[in-house]
Amino acid sequence: MSMSICDVTRALCAGLILLLGACVEQQGAGVAGGETSRSEAEIRSVVLERSGNAVTIAAPQGYCIDPQVAHEGAVVMGGCAALGVEAPLPAGDASETLVMMTASVADAAIPGDGNLAARAARLERALQTERIAGLLAEHRGEARLIETRLHGDTVYALVEDNEATAFDGADRRFWRAMSEENSRMVILTVRALEMFWPGEQALLERAIALRESIRAANTGPV
Numbered sequence: 001m002s003m004s005i006c007d008v009t010r011a012l013c014a015g016l017i018l019l020l021g022a023c024v025e026q027q028g029a030g031v032a033g034g035e036t037s038r039s040e041a042e043i044r045s046v047v048l049e050r051s052g053n054a055v056t057i058a059a060p061q062g063y064c065i066d067p068q069v070a071h072e073g074a075v076v077m078g079g080c081a082a083l084g085v086e087a088p089l090p091a092g093d094a095s096e097t098l099v100m101m102t103a104s105v106a107d108a109a110i111p112g113d114g115n116l117a118a119r120a121a122r123l124e125r126a127l128q129t130e131r132i133a134g135l136l137a138e139h140r141g142e143a144r145l146i147e148t149r150l151h152g153d154t155v156y157a158l159v160e161d162n163e164a165t166a167f168d169g170a171d172r173r174f175w176r177a178m179s180e181e182n183s184r185m186v187i188l189t190v191r192a193l194e195m196f197w198p199g200e201q202a203l204l205e206r207a208i209a210l211r212e213s214i215r216a217a218n219t220g221p222v
Contacts, residue, residue: 051107055181058217060209074104099192106185116153124148124155154179171197175207181218
């Protein structure tokens with residue numbers, strides 16, 4: 001039996017949490033220069049194909065995709081420094097990259113009729129009524145929905161894991177974003193280290209940056 005996307009992303013994340021934790025001291029003192037075997041461009045984006053449709057996952061500035069933990073339907077991203085890649089940091093404090101991001105692509109589009117914005121609005125309402133709570137929980141566990149925000153064609157949900165399913169080293173609260181590219185539902189998750197909680201709004205801004213980076217990567221030339 002193949003692993004579900006939720007199982008895959010959970011399995012892929014453990015090592016990156018440790019890397020990000022080790023990176024706290026490095027970023028506080030400035031990351032020492034050194035040789036890297038990979039360029040930033042090599043791990044800033046990857047194409048995931050699901051049921052014949054391809055979606056490009058592109059990390060926002062300061063973040064890179066870990067090629068060692070990529071899966072056909074999901075990828076994990078962290079600060080480029082934690083992955084040993086020299087790359088420009090986003091504006092602001094260097095600690096903003098001390099979060100973990102995951103992106104997964106489903107086999108189908110967001111269900112329903114109408115344009116993407118209308119279907120995203122219905123998806124938000126369904127989340128609020130707990131009709132599709134499985135989109136929020138990790139590893140078949142339970143999660144508490146704190147709030148949702150609808151930004152155009154994307155639903156952002158602030159979620160809290162229960163203690164049994166929370167990642168060691170990561171805060172139990174995280175943002176999940178749900179939208180669509182190329183007729184495939186895209187699910188994004190942004191988590192912070194437990195020892196460095198940047199605040200809900202700052203973490204949401206990272207989730208929005210990831211969503212917009214993916215949107216730009218999948219927008220064809222005008």
